[in-house]
Structures are given as structure tokens and as C-alpha cells.
Amino acid sequence: xxxxxxxxxxxxxxxxxxxxxxxxxxxxxxxxxxxxxxxxxxxxxxxxxxxxxxxxxxxxxxxxxxxxxxxxxxxxxxxxxxxxxxxxxxxxxxxxxxxxxxxxxxxxxxxxxxxxxx
Amino acid sequence: xxxxxxxxxxxxxxxxxxxxxxxxxxxxxxxxxxxxxxxxxxxxxxxxxxxxxxxxxxxxxxxxxxxxxxxxxxxxxxxxxxxxxxxxxxxxxxxxxxxxxxxxxxxxxxxxxxxxxxxxxxxxxxxxxxxxxxxxxxxxxxxxxxxxxxxxxxxxxxxxxxxxxxxxxxxxxxxxxxxxxxxxxxxxxxxxxxxxxxxxxxxxxxxxxxxxxxxxxxxxxxxxxxxxxxxxxxxxxxxxxxxxxxxxxxxxxxxxxxxxxxxxxxxxxxxxxxxxxxxxxxxxxxxxxxxxxxxxxxxxxxxxxxxxxxxxxxxxxxxxxxxxxxxxxxxxxxxxxxxxxxxxxxxxxxxxxxxxxxxxxxxxxxxxxxxxxxxxxxxxxxxxxxxxxxxxxxxxxxxxxxxxxxxxxxxxxxxxxxxxxxxxxxxxxxxxxxxxxxxxxxxxxxxxxxxxxxxxxxxxxxxxxxxxxxxxxxxxxxxxxxxxxxxxxxxxxxxxxxxxxxxxxxxxxxxxxxxxxxxxxxxxxxxxxxxxxxxxxxxxxxxxxxx
Numbered sequence: 001x002x003x004x005x006x007x008x009x010x011x012x013x014x015x016x017x018x019x020x021x022x023x024x025x026x027x028x029x030x031x032x033x034x035x036x037x038x039x040x041x042x043x044x045x046x047x048x049x050x051x052x053x054x055x056x057x058x059x060x061x062x063x064x065x066x067x068x069x070x071x072x073x074x075x076x077x078x079x080x081x082x083x084x085x086x087x088x089x090x091x092x093x094x095x096x097x098x099x100x101x102x103x104x105x106x107x108x109x110x111x112x113x114x115x116x117x118x
Numbered sequence: 119x120x121x122x123x124x125x126x127x128x129x130x131x132x133x134x135x136x137x138x139x140x141x142x143x144x145x146x147x148x149x150x151x152x153x154x155x156x157x158x159x160x161x162x163x164x165x166x167x168x169x170x171x172x173x174x175x176x177x178x179x180x181x182x183x184x185x186x187x188x189x190x191x192x193x194x195x196x197x198x199x200x201x202x203x204x205x206x207x208x209x210x211x212x213x214x215x216x217x218x219x220x221x222x223x224x225x226x227x228x229x230x231x232x233x234x235x236x237x238x239x240x241x242x243x244x245x246x247x248x249x250x251x252x253x254x255x256x257x258x259x260x261x262x263x264x265x266x267x268x269x270x271x272x273x274x275x276x277x278x279x280x281x282x283x284x285x286x287x288x289x290x291x292x293x294x295x296x297x298x299x300x301x302x303x304x305x306x307x308x309x310x311x312x313x314x315x316x317x318x319x320x321x322x323x324x325x326x327x328x329x330x331x332x333x334x335x336x337x338x339x340x341x342x343x344x345x346x347x348x349x350x351x352x353x354x355x356x357x358x359x360x361x362x363x364x365x366x367x368x369x370x371x372x373x374x375x376x377x378x379x380x381x382x383x384x385x386x387x388x389x390x391x392x393x394x395x396x397x398x399x400x401x402x403x404x405x406x407x408x409x410x411x412x413x414x415x416x417x418x419x420x421x422x423x424x425x426x427x428x429x430x431x432x433x434x435x436x437x438x439x440x441x442x443x444x445x446x447x448x449x450x451x452x453x454x455x456x457x458x459x460x461x462x463x464x465x466x467x468x469x470x471x472x473x474x475x476x477x478x479x480x481x482x483x484x485x486x487x488x489x490x491x492x493x494x495x496x497x498x499x500x501x502x503x504x505x506x507x508x509x510x511x512x513x514x515x516x517x518x519x520x521x522x523x524x525x526x527x528x529x530x531x532x533x534x535x536x537x538x539x540x541x542x543x544x545x546x547x548x549x550x551x552x553x554x555x556x557x558x559x560x561x562x563x564x565x566x567x568x569x570x571x572x573x574x575x576x577x578x579x580x581x582x583x584x585x586x587x588x589x590x591x592x593x594x595x596x597x598x599x600x601x602x603x604x605x606x607x608x609x610x611x612x613x614x615x616x617x618x619x620x621x622x623x624x625x626x627x628x629x630x631x632x633x634x635x636x637x638x639x640x641x642x643x644x645x646x647x648x649x650x651x652x653x654x655x656x657x658x659x660x661x662x663x664x665x
């Protein structure tokens with residue numbers, strides 16, 4: 001293989017890899033799940049939900065890009081409740097982290113938290 | 119195997135539903151009613167303004183934020199505007215809106231009294247009211263219940279079978295690892311079927327002749343806070359009596375009270391006692407219980423829903439998928455909502471598309487991570503143990519599975535008959551619960567307002583499905599093969615026939631009286647107090663009266 005073709009292939013690979021972290025949106029994981037990172041994630045989710053605060057469902061955002069926000073629990077007399085968690089996914093684009101609401105596309109940036117492609 | 123779990127005792131109930139009003143009703147909407155102005159709205163029969171016209175215009179304005187930190191949306195208004203909101207909201211969202219008589223709101227001086235007229239007066243085939251589920255409560259109480267902390271309890275579900283002398287108060291089930299199951303002389307202090315004869319020295323059966331005695335009884339049986347110590351004289355199945363001392367604790371619900379695997383000659387039979395779909399923890403509890411069944415290669419499953427009054431429909435869907443598996447459920451509907459005719463294809467409450475509930479195949483993010491694949495048993499049939507307390511989302515499991523041709527075998531009593539649901543709605547500090555939809559399965563069926571019953575049930579009104587009518591067996595522990603309903607399921611599985619004698623008319627050996635009606639109609643102060651305190655009395659059809 002000529003040096004030119006090797007260089008071209010390498011350049012292509014770099015560009016493709018870059019698309020995930022620097023280019024178009026891609027599923028992402030947070031690089032930390034400490035209290036500060038989680039607080040910033042919750043702030044972004046609250047912003048996306050239009051609420052003062054949110055309660056996160058199960059899961060570790062450093063392990064899975066799927067995040068859920070719990071609804072208000074049903075009362076004791078709500079025996080056929082339709083409530084569901086609101087589902088979000090973590091995305092990375094141009095090195096920045098976002099939460100994207102799966103049922104409506106609302107997208108909010110997570111400030112001050114690192115993330116990486118999932 | 120038994121799991122440490124505690125049933126979170128639900129809110130207290132009574133049954134003082136006001137009678138519905140008769141006849142006709144409007145179906146049109148338009149601009150005949152002027153918007154609220156200086157003189158307030160005026161009534162034109164069967165002409166309705168959008169409910170949004172009147173929403174949050176309140177006679178008494180709340181300020182600040184609610185318990186969840188959300189600012190109150192109230193604006194200065196009048197009682198009349200609150201009543202006009204109820205009228206238009208009912209017209210827009212009530213399932214049987216054309217069966218409500220349109221009365222002039224100006225004739226009413228109380229919002230709850232007016233709300234109580236906004237329901238159908240019709241009855242089911244059996245003669246019971248079609249709408250037994252119409253109620254309201256203060257929003258503060260509602261929010262306090264949905265955000266409540268663990269409740270004080272002994273870890274025993276206590277049921278009042280007879281509220282008037284001779285009273286009959288018994289243990290329905292207990293939870294391992296709680297004060298109720300502490301050992302005294304080698305046996306648990308409280309156990310299923312045990313009858314409480316005296317509480318802190320007061321005769322529960324025939325005493326309670328003064329308010330002080332009634333308070334003593336109620337405080338001892340239903341502790342209000344943790345670390346309360348009381349003594350109970352208990353009679354166990356078989357007749358033995360002893361006095362036990364119990365200290366209450368703050369306990370948290372675990373929806374799956376216990377599981378078991380019963381070996382038989384034709385394979386392992388799984389048993390799951392699932393008491394509620396309500397808390398978010400029910401998602402993980404069910405997934406874990408079915409995983410335990412799968413690990414032991416069960417070939418049949420007995421779902422014990424006899425005390426399950428419902429809860430989260432999505433979790434009921436997950437359970438149904440875990441039973442049926444992908445082959446039967448792929449591309450099928452667990453439950454489709456039917457709203458009033460005027461709604462068309464829309465959901466009149468949310469304003470969005472009326473999207474059916476599928477058979478969910480992954481975690482939804484309540485307590486199982488969103489997107490995690492569920493591991494189903496993929497069984498062709500399931501045995502479901504039922505009583506009149508098997509209600510709503512529990513009935514949706516029966517109906518949803520039948521909709522995709524899973525053979526559901528019903529063992530026990532007739533279910534409560536509630537294919538309906540609602541979205542609670544706050545307006546001006548009162549939260550209203552008005553039936554807004556009926557759930558139907560993949561085959562479009564949802565007409566079980568008189569419940570599901572086994573094929574051999576005597577009543578003609580419930581929907582009959584294969585199985586056996588069997589009385590609840592209070593003399594046997596739940597989850598053991600000799601317990602009456604479970605034994606009947608195993609016998610039916612082995613032979614295809616019901617054990618003799620069968621029938622819900624049979625009383626167990628302890629001759630328990632069915633007492634919910636007695637409680638509801640009793641004039642004794644004890645009955646009222648028990649309803650206030652016994653958070654076990656949540657099963658419809660009895661419903662909380664509007665305060």
C-alpha cells in the first residue's frame with residue numbers, strides 16, 4: 001500500500017472517529033457520576049422538563065446513555081395509572097454533552113460535565 | 119422462598135357516594151355561555167364553553183408553592199367559575215358525558231356537592247352503579263399521599279371483616295422481617311388468619327362502648343407512628359390464644375410479598391404473591407420475581423393477585439409480557455383507551471394522540487433501567503388467584519393476556535370490575551377523579567364492569583373464564599400448596615377439574631364474615647375510625663366520599 005493511500009485511509013478513520021465526538025450527535029456517557037456531575041445532569045433535565053427539580057430513575061449515566069426522570073407517583077386511589085418515566089438519552093456533539101428527550105426532541109446542554117461517546 | 123417486604127398501607131376510604139342525577143344530558147359545545155366577567159358566567163342548558171375558560175379561577179386563591187415546589191396556578195375568581203370549570207371539564211373528558219344531566223351551577227353553593235352530581239346514574243347488568251369511582255379530595259391531601267414517607271405498621275395487613283359487635287378483625291398476611299413475624303415461643307407473633315380479640319386490654323369483639331375504648335382499640339391495631347408499643351390478644355387458626363406485644367416501625371412497601379416454586383410430577387410451578395402495581399418499586403420487584411421463576415425453569419405460573427387493587431398500568435403490561443413472551447405479544451396491544459365519543463381519535467385529557475399501551479418489553483425507568491430487555495417466561499397459560507379486591511390494573515393483566523390468546527385460568531372469587539381509569543385533576547385546591555376512559559384489550563374487549571369470574575360461578579353477570587370458584591382460605595398461609603386457592607389451581611392444573619366442594623359461598627373453617635358492607639353501613643364510631651385509619655381498605659367498589 002502506498003504511503004498516500006495509507007495517509008488517506010488514516011485521515012478517513014480520524015474523520016469518522018471525530019464524527020462521534022466532535023461532529024454530529026452520538027450517544028454519550030458522562031465521564032463522572034459524582035454528586036456534582038449528577039447535580040448538573042439533573043439541572044439540565046429539570047430545564048428540559050420545565051420543572052424546578054427532577055427525580056432521576058435508575059441507571060448510571062457513566063454506563064448507559066439512557067436516563068429517566070420519574071413522574072409524580074400515583075396516589076393510593078389511582079389503581080389504573082398511566083404515568084410513565086420521561087425518557088432521555090445522553091448525546092455528545094462537538095465535544096459537548098446534551099440530554100435529549102425521546103418523546104419530543106427537546107435538547108438541553110449539560111454544563112460543566114464531561115462526556116464521551118457511548 | 120420469602121422476601122422481606124411490607125405492604126404500604128393505602129389511604130383510608132368510605133362509601134358515601136352521592137346519588138347521580140337522572141336523565142338526558144348535553145353533547146354540544148359552543149359559545150353560548152359568556153366568558154367570566156363582572157357578573158360571572160351564565161348557564162345555558164347543554165351549551166358548554168371550553169373548560170380552559172374557567173380553569174384556575176378560584177374563590178380562594180392559593181399562593182406560594184405546593185409540596186413539590188410547583189407554584190400554584192390559581193387566579194382570583196369565584197365559586198361559580200369553579201363550578202363552570204367542573205361542568206365543562208366533565209363535558210369534555212367524562213367517559214359517560216352524555217348521561218350527565220346538565221344542571222345550572224348557580225343552583226349550587228358547594229363545589230364538591232356539584233361535582234358529585236356530575237356522573238351517570240346508570241347501572242350495570244347486575245344492578246350496581248355504573249360509576250362507583252367518582253370522588254374528590256383536597257389537593258393537599260392528595261399530594262401528601264403521593265409523596266408520603268413510609269408508614270407506621272407492624273408489617274401485617276389487617277382486615278376488618280365485621281365492624282359492629284361481634285367484631286371480626288383479622289390478619290390477611292404478614293411480611294417477613296417485620297415486628298409481626300418476630301418469634302414468640304418459636305412462632306410468629308402474628309400470622310395469616312389470626313383474629314384480634316383484645317387491644318391494650320379492651321375487648322375488640324364486643325367492647326368499644328365508649329369513645330375512649332374505641333380510641334384505644336384503633337390506636338393499638340393501627341399505630342399512627344413508629345415505636346408505639348401495644349399488646350394484642352390474638353386467636354390463631356386452630357383456636358390457640360396468646361397475648362403478644364408489638365412495637366410499630368416505619369415500613370416501606372415491597373409489592374411482591376413472597377414467591378415460591380412448587381415441584382410437581384409435571385414440572386415446577388411458580389407462585390408469586392403480588393399485592394400492588396402502585397409503587398415504582400413494583401417494576402423491579404416483578405422483574406426479579408419472574409427472573410427467579412425462570413431460573414428454576416417453571417412450566418406454569420400462579421399469579422396471586424387476590425389482594426392487588428392495581429396501580430401502574432405500564433407495570434401490568436410488563437408483567438403480562440413477562441408471562442406471555444414475544445411470540446404472542448409482538449405488534450399487539452396490551453390496552454387501548456376508549457374515551458367519550460366526542461374525543462374521536464384524541465385523548466381529551468392530554469390533548470394528544472390516543473396512543474395505546476403496548477406490551478412493554480424493556481425496563482421503563484421506574485426502578486429498572488430504561489431500555490434493559492426483560493426476560494420473559496413465554497408461557498401459554500397462567501393461573502390467576504382472585505377476590506373482589508383484584509381490581510383495575512390487575513384486571514387489565516387478565517384482560518390483556520386474554521387479548522393475545524394466553525389461557526388465563528381464574529381461581530377464586532369475582533374480581534371487582536373496573537375497566538376504567540382517570541387522570542386526577544386539580545382545580546383551586548380540590549383534586550377531582552372522574553372516570554375518563556375504559557381500557558380494552560387487543561381484541562377490543564373491555565366490558566367487565568361486573569368483574570371476571572370462574573366458569574362455575576353462580577352469578578350470571580361477571581365475564582366467565584375457565585377456572586374454579588374458591589373461597590379465600592384464611593386458615594392457611596399464602597404460598598403453600600395446601601392453601602385453598604393455590605391448592606385448587608394445582609388440582610385444576612393436574613386434572614382440568616375443580617376440586618369439590620368449590621364455590622365462593624363456602625366459608626372457611628374460621629367462619630369469617632364478609633365485612634366491607636358492614637363497615638360501610640355501620641353507625642358505630644369504630645367503623646368510621648377504622649376507615650380513617652385502616653389503610654388496607656382501598657379496594658373499590660367502595661370509594662372515598664368527597665369531603
